[in-house]
Amino acid sequence: MANLKELKNRITSVTSTQKITKAMKMVAAAKLRHAEEAANAARPYAERMEAMMVSLASGLEGREGPRLLQGKGSDQRHLLIVATGERGLCGGFNSSIAKAAAQRAEKLIAAGKDVKILCVGKKGRDALKRKYSKLIIDFVDLSGSKRIGFGDAQPIAQRALAMFENDEFDVCSIFYAKFVSVLTQEVTEQQLIPASIPEASDEDAENEVDYDYEPEEEEILADLLPRNISVQVYKALLENSASEQGARMSAMDNATRNAGEMIDKLTLQYNRERQAAITSELIEIISGAEAL
Amino acid sequence: MADMVTMDLVSPEKLLLSDAFEMVVVPGSEGDFAVMAGHTPITSSLRPGVISIYEGDTEKDRIFVNGGFVQVADDKITVLAEEAVHVADLERSNLEQRIKDASEDVEDAKDDETRRKAQESKDHLEQLLEALG
Numbered sequence: 001m002a003n004l005k006e007l008k009n010r011i012t013s014v015t016s017t018q019k020i021t022k023a024m025k026m027v028a029a030a031k032l033r034h035a036e037e038a039a040n041a042a043r044p045y046a047e048r049m050e051a052m053m054v055s056l057a058s059g060l061e062g063r064e065g066p067r068l069l070q071g072k073g074s075d076q077r078h079l080l081i082v083a084t085g086e087r088g089l090c091g092g093f094n095s096s097i098a099k100a101a102a103q104r105a106e107k108l109i110a111a112g113k114d115v116k117i118l119c120v121g122k123k124g125r126d127a128l129k130r131k132y133s134k135l136i137i138d139f140v141d142l143s144g145s146k147r148i149g150f151g152d153a154q155p156i157a158q159r160a161l162a163m164f165e166n167d168e169f170d171v172c173s174i175f176y177a178k179f180v181s182v183l184t185q186e187v188t189e190q191q192l193i194p195a196s197i198p199e200a201s202d203e204d205a206e207n208e209v210d211y212d213y214e215p216e217e218e219e220i221l222a223d224l225l226p227r228n229i230s231v232q233v234y235k236a237l238l239e240n241s242a243s244e245q246g247a248r249m250s251a252m253d254n255a256t257r258n259a260g261e262m263i264d265k266l267t268l269q270y271n272r273e274r275q276a277a278i279t280s281e282l283i284e285i286i287s288g289a290e291a292l
Numbered sequence: 293m294a295d296m297v298t299m300d301l302v303s304p305e306k307l308l309l310s311d312a313f314e315m316v317v318v319p320g321s322e323g324d325f326a327v328m329a330g331h332t333p334i335t336s337s338l339r340p341g342v343i344s345i346y347e348g349d350t351e352k353d354r355i356f357v358n359g360g361f362v363q364v365a366d367d368k369i370t371v372l373a374e375e376a377v378h379v380a381d382l383e384r385s386n387l388e389q390r391i392k393d394a395s396e397d398v399e400d401a402k403d404d405e406t407r408r409k410a411q412e413s414k415d416h417l418e419q420l421l422e423a424l425g
Contacts (some may be wrong), residue, residue, distance in 0.1 A: 041306035048370050049300060052335065059401055083320050150304040150374065209365045214322050214336040224361060227374070234304055 001123050006272040018259035025252035030181070031083065034147065039179065039238040048144050049228055050197075055209075056224065059217050061192070066218065068225040071194035072170050077114040079160065079169040080105060081192070083176040083236055084124030085244040086143040091251035093177060093185065093244050098127035099189040100236035103177045107131060118143065120156060130131060147229060147243050153234035161226055164193055168268075176236040183250055185243035190236065192229050225257035293327030295410040299369040301343075301376055308376055309355075316369055318362050323362040333365040340419045342379060343371065343393065354379035358416065381422060391417045 057069065082101040084094045101124070105115045117132060119125035128136060138159070145152050160172055161207045172193040177185040190196070213220060296312040317326045319341030325334075326346075346352040360373035367387045394414035401407035 038305070044307045045302040045304045045372060048300075048363075048379060049361075050369075052361060052372070063392070068361055078387065153304075209333045210334055211363070211365070212334040214320055220335060220337050220361070231304055256319060 002271055005271065007266060007273060011266045011270065013267050014120060014259050014262050014266065015130060017107050017196035018256055018263065021102060021252045021255040021259060022176055025249055026131065028090075028245045028249040029154055032242060035238065035242035036179070038148065039235075039242050042235060042238055046231050049224070049231055053195070053197055053221075054219055056213075056221050057210065057213070059213070060221070066225055067219065068164070068229075069195050069197070072167075072172045072229040075113070076110050076173070077116070079116045079118060079172040081118045081120060081156065081160065081165065081174040081233070082124045082173065082175060083240050084119070084121035084127075084239070086122050086141075086245075087252065088123060090244055090248035091254075093125035093247035094121075095127060096125050096185075096187050098175055100189065102128060102131065104173075104175075104189065105135065113171075118159070120158075120242075142237075148234075148237045150230070152235050153237055154230050157226070157233045160192065161229060169193075171287050174233065174236050176240045177247075179242040179246060182246040183245055188239075190232065193230055195225060195228060217248060239275055295367070297329050297364075297367045297369055299345075299371065301357075301371045301373065303373055303376055304320060313345050313352075314348065315398055317346070318369075318371065319343065319357070320362070321381040327364055327369055329367050331364050331367075335361070335363045337361050338373070340373070340423075342423045343376075353422075355386070356382070356420060358419065377420070382420060382423075384421070387421050391421065 057065070079099055082097065084093065084097050086186055089095065101117070105117065108115050115135050117128060117136045118138055118140070119136055121142060122139075124135065126140045140156055140159075142148070163169060164172065171191065173189050173191045175189055177189045180186050219227065296314060297316060298312045299309065299316055300307065315326055315328045317324055318336075318340050319338045322336070324339040324341070325336075334401045338356045339356060341354045341356070343357060344351050345355075356377045357371065357373035357380055358375045360371060362369045362372075391414060394410060394417055397410035398407060398414055401410050
């Protein structure tokens with residue numbers, strides 16, 4: 001029976017696919033835990049640095065600040081840093097980041113601005129290459145590092161800073177997926193240069209301590225801002241890696257479930273076919289016997 | 293028991309230390325300064341150097357930081373450092389060997405980029421050695 005054999009083959013192949021997706025889901029779950037831990041561990045530094053920046057910036061009060069904080073007074077040239085994953089098979093994770101970046105680029109181009117793209121992660125580059133290959137200035141490969149460290153973020157930030165110093169762009173923002181939960185990741189655009197500093201809330205203003213500064217505010221800020229960019233890039237990369245694993249986990253969970261459904265359906269069909277084959281064989285034998 | 297100050301030492305990757313001490317000396321970029329309870333609020337940048345923690349008159353702990361920032365307010369010290377190592381964890385002979393290797397790297401470097409990187413790591417190691425001295 002050719003048909004029976006074919007069905008059996010399909011069931012075997014779907015079963016082995018299911019095994020793979022199940023394993024990938026488990027690996028993603030383990031990696032997600034690590035990524036979440038890393039993201040949590042990095043939070044205190046980022047929070048405190050932000051608090052320090054807020055108090056420094058509010059201390060400036062209208063005085064001329066560093067260019068990293070106040071910008072160049074123009075928003076003609078934009079640099080978009082697009083952070084994605086190195087691997088696929090994680091649902092819409094990579095494509096949604098790339099799509100958000102592409103939409104932003106389209107909007108900026110339509111408004112007559114110049115756009116440059118710096119890709120972090122292979123998948124984002126692959127997605128943007130077709131349409132925007134002229135805009136992509138470089139590509140940072142992170143596939144070598146298994147776990148994102150601060151050392152991975154620093155070169156990216158330094159690259160952006162060097163370009164800013166060389167007057168190659170006015171505004172820089174980074175695209176990444178913020179980790180909300182395993183099921184939801186939020187594509188986020190964050191402006192890095194000029195630094196976006198949250199307004200000090202009233203509560204903060206009440207608790208405002210009058211700090212002495214050593215050296216002057218401007219000097220500390222000049223030192224703090226470049227570091228802050230590294231920290232923001234690092235934070236984005238960590239969020240991204242947690243999101244990627246979360247997205248992969250739910251995508252693989254779905255795939256495993258779909259494979260299970262397919263196996264059930266195929267098994268049912270296989271059994272029906274088998275029964276039909278037996279019945280027709282029986283009929284053949286019986287009618288053969290009757291003819292005698 | 294004398295009044296204590298709490299110190300949080302954070303690196304980008306994690307919270308390294310959070311504890312209460314009697315006195316902490318930090319290497320400010322315009323000179324070392326000691327922080328005890330009741331210190332005036334201050335924000336300062338740090339130069340690469342050693343944070344010394346004192347209990348009474350004795351030095352209890354020494355931590356090397358490669359620069360960063362410190363903020364003092366309400367008997368709380370927050371140190372932001374990109375790298376921090378306990379001085380006790382450093383070994384002189386090991387460090388000297390690494391400096392030697394690094395200087396060889398500087399000499400062997402084929403292009404400017406690798407040379408710059410090698411020089412950077414060499415400078416870094418020398419700062420560590422200085423902290424140990």
